[in-house]
Amino acid sequence: MIFNKDTASQTAELLLQINAIKLNSKNPFTWASGWKSPIYCDNRIILSFPAIRNYIRDEFSKNIEKQFGKPDVIAGVATGAIGIGILVAESLGLPFVYVRPEAKKHGRLNQVEGFLQKGQNVVVVEDLISTGNSSLLAVEALRNEGANIKGMAAIFSYGFQVSVDNFKNANVDLFTLSNYENLLELAVAKEYITETEQDLLQQWRKSPSEWNVEV
Numbered sequence: 026m027i028f029n030k031d032t033a034s035q036t037a038e039l040l041l042q043i044n045a046i047k048l049n050s051k052n053p054f055t056w057a058s059g060w061k062s063p064i065y066c067d068n069r070i071i072l073s074f075p076a077i078r079n080y081i082r083d084e085f086s087k088n089i090e091k092q093f094g095k096p097d098v099i100a101g102v103a104t105g106a107i108g109i110g111i112l113v114a115e116s117l118g119l120p121f122v123y124v125r126p127e128a129k130k131h132g133r134l135n136q137v138e139g140f141l142q143k144g145q146n147v148v149v150v151e152d153l154i155s156t157g158n159s160s161l162l163a164v165e166a167l168r169n170e171g172a173n174i175k176g177m178a179a180i181f182s183y184g185f186q187v188s189v190d191n192f193k194n195a196n197v198d199l200f201t202l203s204n205y206e207n208l209l210e211l212a213v214a215k216e217y218i219t220e221t222e223q224d225l226l227q228q229w230r231k232s233p234s235e236w237n238v239e240v
Contacts, residue, residue, distance in 0.1 A: 027207065028088040028178075028200050036084070036203035037211040039077050040181065045070045046208065048218055050225045053237075060233050063226050064205075068152040068180050072108045082112040084202055085178055089148050090117065092200055093175040097145040100124055100137075100172075102163045105152035109180070113150055124149075124163035136166045143171030151179040154199065157188035161195045176200065181208075183230060205230055 027033040040046040047054075050063040071078050089096070101110025101123040114121035122139030129135055141147075147167055151160050164174055176198035182188065184205045192199045209226055212218045218226070229236040 026200055027204055028084070028092065028202060030207070032084050032088070033201075033203040033207035034211050036081070036180070037208040038215065039080065040066070040068070040071075040203070040208075041212065041215070041217055043070055043074055043077060046181070048212060048222075048226065050218070050222045058234075061237055062233065063222075063229050063236075064183075066153055066181055066183075069105055069108070071180070078109065078112065081109060081180060081202065082116050085109070085113045085150065086116040088200070088202075089113070089178050092178075093148050093198075094146075095119075096148040096175050098122060098141060098147045098172070100141075100147050100149045100163070100167055102149065102151045102160055106150050109152065110150040122147075124166050126159065126162070137170050141167070141170055141172060145172055146175050147172040148175050149177040151177055152181075154179045154182035154188055154201065156185060157191040157199075161191055161197065164195060164197055178202075181205075183233075185230065185233065 045068050047065045048063060053061045053063050054065040056062055071081055098120045099110055099114035101107045103123050103125050107123050111121050122137055122141050125136050127136060149164060154160060160177060167174060174197060179201045182201045182204045209223050213220060213223050
């Protein structure tokens with residue numbers, strides 16, 4: 026679910042402007058999973074554009090507090106959400122921790138890095154939601170440390186049904202600054218893509234593992 030429509034449209038436009046999101050239905054990208062995709066999203070690029078990263082920080086900060094209440098801690102999911110998570114935590118005047126994909130094999134064997142007390146209210150910041158699996162592994166790690174997860178805030182979501190189901194099953198409320206639906210609306214309105222390309226892009230989301238450009 027998006028925080029609000031205006032933010033969703035503005036975020037989508039900014040991501041397209043800096044090529045954090047690229048759309049190409051004729052020459053699709055290949056994801057690490059092997060899926061052919063007409064969209065590629067790399068939100069790490071945001072950090073290289075001060076005005077845009079500040080916009081993302083400010084929208085996260087006000088909407089997190091409005092939706093979840095002010096938490097005790099902001100947690101970023103490594104590695105993509107560490108940078109923006111720190112900015113959000115700084116803006117809200119809160120402690121920050123981050124969650125590794127898995128525990129370290131040496132030293133203190135940490136998976137959650139930083140100081141976190143049992144019972145603290147945590148909002149998790151993520152850069153991108155696809156299936157939600159890796160994001161929810163971070164939630165599980167935080168819960169194992171005794172955290173009370175208030176919810177997750179992400180920059181962008183593809184809106185796959187599998188991710189909706191995964192977050193529901195994990196009992197985690199997810200809100201995003203923008204999503205695939207609002208991206209396509211904005212992309213057509215601003216003539217990044219045609220309505221025919223929009224139809225093709227919508228077909229991809231229905232069955233991304235089976236999609237190909239000839240569909």
